[in-house]
Amino acid sequence: MSLQAILLVAAALIGLGLYGALSQKSFVMLLMGLELMLNGVLLIVVGCWSRSTDGDPKGQLLAIIVMAVMAVDMAIGFALVTAVYRKRQVDVIEGLTTMKH
Amino acid sequence: MLWMLVLLPMLAGAALFAAGSERRAWLALVAGATMAAMVLLATFAAAGSWHGELLWSPMLVLHVALTPLSAAVALLVPAVALPVLAYAAFHEERPGLRRLLALLLLFVGAMELLVIAADLLTLLIGWELVGACSWALIAHQWRDASRPASGLYASVMTRLGDLGMFLAAMAAFAGSGSFAYADLAQLHGLPLALLTFGLLLSAASKSGQLPFSPWLFRAMAGPTSVSALLHAATMVAAGAYLLARLQPELSRVAWFAPATIAIGLTTALAGGVVAIVQSHAKKLLAASTSAHFGLMFIAVGAGYPAVAVAHLVAHACFKAPLFLAAGIAGQRIDGYTLARMRLGHALPWVATMSGVAALALAGVPPLGAAWTKEAIAAAGGQISPWLAAAVLLAGGLSAVYAARFQGLAFGFGDPPVQAEPPHRIERMAIGLLALVTLVLSLLWLPRIRAALGELLGVVWPASDALALAASLLLAALGLATGYLLVRRHPMLGQAGAPAAVADWWGLPTLLRMSVSMPVLLLASAAARADDALIDAAPRAVAWLGRRTATRIARDDDAVVDRGVRATETFTTALAVFGRRLGERIADGLPEGAAALVSLGGLDARRLQTGLSQHYVAMLAIGGALLTVILLLGS
Amino acid sequence: MVSGTDLAFWTLAAIAIVSGWRVFRTDSMVRSAFLLLLSFIAVGLIMLLLRAPYLGVATIFMMGVEMMVMALFMVMFMMNPAGLNPMNMVHQERFAIVAGVLAFAGLAAAVWLTDLPHHPLVAGRPVIRELGMELLGRSMLIFETAGVTLLATMIGTVVLSSRSGRFGPADAGSLPPTMTPGGMPAGRIPKKRSGGHGGHGGHAPSAASPTAGEPAHGHANDHPHQPPEHHA
């Protein structure tokens, strides 16, 4: 279980997440893609903390912050989805066409 | 524990402000209870000789401690503030009342800090806090634009003196490496002289001595209770108290005593005359404050700080009720012009109490203030009989304006207009202070006086029967003169020369004439000299340069012209060529660029699809590009 | 030679990646959510292997809640509530695949080409205590900032998702779509206004309680924001 292996797994998760975020039509699935990417980020942080920092507690702190970011991302994402749904009865990305000048 | 004396009112002020209630009774209760607690605390502190230290940094330690003298003042401050604050809660206007009370509490706390300070740094902190609070208090009714200006004026005036305080603190630190009073004894020579100069300057400015006196008039813009507190026990008292507290150290400088006496005497006499001709009730009292603090300066200069403090206490006890009474009278007629008052019928209780205080101001035995004035005269007499005489004369002057104040403000004029009597609390506040003034009469009893002297550890100056008789005579004469002035010239000081005198002998104008105008004149003269002298050289150089240039131009025409003709021929040829090929290039470049940009614009517009997934994709591509750029950069 | 830890790691890594992939390859969004949760749990267990016990368990704990909420939202906003019909909802898929592969390749190359430092955690170090000390000690400000951010998020979420009653009826945006153009909202029974009793017809129905007393929505009390029903 070398650091390289951990980072490779994280890279795979990030790649999968990016694929999901780009390819999914549903807002909620898009959010899932983002979450999967953050999952990889979390793994990178914890892996680097455990393997290359002598266990500096700041690494754990960073992981906690990443978790907070995940929570914020989810909450705001769902709130936006709800707001969009209320306004336009839309739950897929294609339905939202007003974002241009 | 001694810090509590400072913290208690400050915390109470903050709590009062935060609590948010505007009810008068509640405000009076909190402020009064705080002051009562402080009186108790100060008593315990004096009895238990408390002291405290606060380690700010290894270099800076804040000390507080009580000497007998400072204990007396520390006790006086809350004792006077108690009735004044209660009065303020019921007298002042409703808007901002909570802020006023909170600030007053803060003010009292700052004053206490100043009083109990045992080193120059603590003193400086208290001093600055008092100054800041006074600014806020004078400018309390800020909706009237003139009041913040007055506050600023007073603040700047006293801040000028504060520079002296900074100078003193720096000198002390430079000389002894410490701020503590206890280490001031190590100072010698220049640092000691600087310390004395600085402290004298700041004390004179705070205590409204000449030439700083005018700020006291401007300070009258504040509410009545603020004036009462300012003049009786805080702020103004700080100057005289400071000199009395540090007199042993300062008197080691030879010129300290003469300088102090000179300042004090000038202010006492000039202030007395100003008060006599003043037509504004509060300003009359303000001028009298300056005069009486001048007397205290004399006592300190003569080497009797305890006498100065005794007079400070007596003065606080009669000046506060006078201000409070003036406030009630002023509220009744909506202004402070003495000639319009004559409220003896309308306000019998207030008039009586004010009468007691006015007698004390006049220095009529057996009131305590008379004895302290005698003591100052006796102290002065030890230096020179003339000084004693001058003090007695100043006392006579105060009898004149005391009689004038009482006669004009609370004389019996027109029958009273039916109006609501002052609030019970207001009357009680004045009554309480007048009662204390009466109680101070006990000072005439030798046994009490001896006991007090023992308590304070001082010897009172020996009194002189002749001086006492002269004083009585002068007081009687003064009262008679004042009465006559009331009868014959009620309008005195409203116009003409007396009016000019009433404004501190035109000192503010004088300051303007003697300081600002000369500076301006000097500046313009300097500018003119600059033009005439310094500009001459550049002008000469310029003239020379012009001459040379003309010469060179004339010589060169021949040579240069030939070259120009040749150039013309060449240029013509070039232009003919350019018309054929250049035209095409010059047109083609911008047009081609414009076509490209418009194409790019159209393409860029196509990017804006309004579909989020495309934006997300662009974000991803942008992120990737950024990464590549960063990689290439490293 | 393969140790037990290595074996566990590779197993968990495989679970994390495969379930992460299946998230976007399953027909049901609920299954997607729980597959994502499985991926998170696998990563959390990997964290346990990396001697980060608090972070690992906290990840599982937090993601459990988050994915439950996510599943609820899925069901709320998608076509088939139970999520058991086949479906494929993707766009620009080729581009997405290329982007994902490129991202992985780039990151993998970076990992491969970098000389990674190796200062592993010393065994027996009190990592949880250290984390606590860090959070409530030197990095208090950061931690508090995160807290304030979360608070702001809560407020923002409520503001964004609550009904806005300012420009029209309170439920103007939350009515279900119509089945026919210009028709009634789906699932609504038109209010019968029989004038038989009393006959004061000027009494407009209150917009605040549009569903009150409608038997078709008797169970709507459980779900204040009833999802639209698609009878496709």
Place this chain on the structure above:
Amino acid sequence: MPWLGTLVLLGGSVVFVAVIDSLAFALIAQRPPVNLMRDALLAPWRAVAVSLVRQQNRTEHPDRLNWALAPALYLALAGIGLAVVPLAPGVAVIDAPTTVVLWGAVETLTVIAVFLHGWSANAPLPLIGAYRYAAMGLPIMLLSMFVLIGTALPAQSLSVVDIVASQHDVWNVLRQPLGLFLFLLLGLSLSLRGPFDYADSADLAGGTAGEVSGAARLTWQLARHAMLVAFAAMASSAFLGGYLGPVRAGPWWLALKMLVLITLLVGAGHSLARLPPSRMLTVLWTVLLPLAFLDLAQAGVVALW
């Protein structure tokens, strides 16, 4: 061998739960006299036998995998929950420094297990039960975590072993009396019981378990009982001093406390009425959750003092 002890405890307590459940049912539903042998001691076994021979139910197009896995997950979670509880000083199957957080994860995943159980049947009533349970389970889980943090404060540790040890002088129920009450509500919710049974309630004709029968239903009931046992162990460890007792600390004290708590919870589950879900949600978010904050603040003050 702590795991063996834990297993014994689990088995015994599950039987006890079944018996006491039947007894309570008999006492409430039937007229006395109750035949103790028939109605309490043998009734559970009879139910087991009936379940085993009954045919498996089928629905249209269910999610078979999750349907089968959900009861197993539920049972496994109950096992993990019980495993963090120490049987004697320092003796627990899982003795890690973060077992309280692990218990929180168990609570969370329980919500998911129940949701999956209802959802995967692909039938309306189980699905409604699943939704309702998810809506109820999240706030009550939040609440329980606040309460549990309150018990971790005096121990200055996130380990259940340390929490029990910290109650040597005074039990946590005395330090935060409100906490035990709030925590017991979680127990009702975790084991789908009584006033907090929004998943499998009778008004949904059995809710998430409405479409299962036979061995699958048996497993599900077993898991419910096991979860109640795990919860009782956790509650008695976190609030009532676990294995600690006046004389000779040991697992018997834990067992005794668990029996008391189980009896209490079963009784409450049978005798208390259920609120409508919307009202219960209001109560949870606006009354009970603030109460949990209050409890945590109070526990904090006590811990500091």
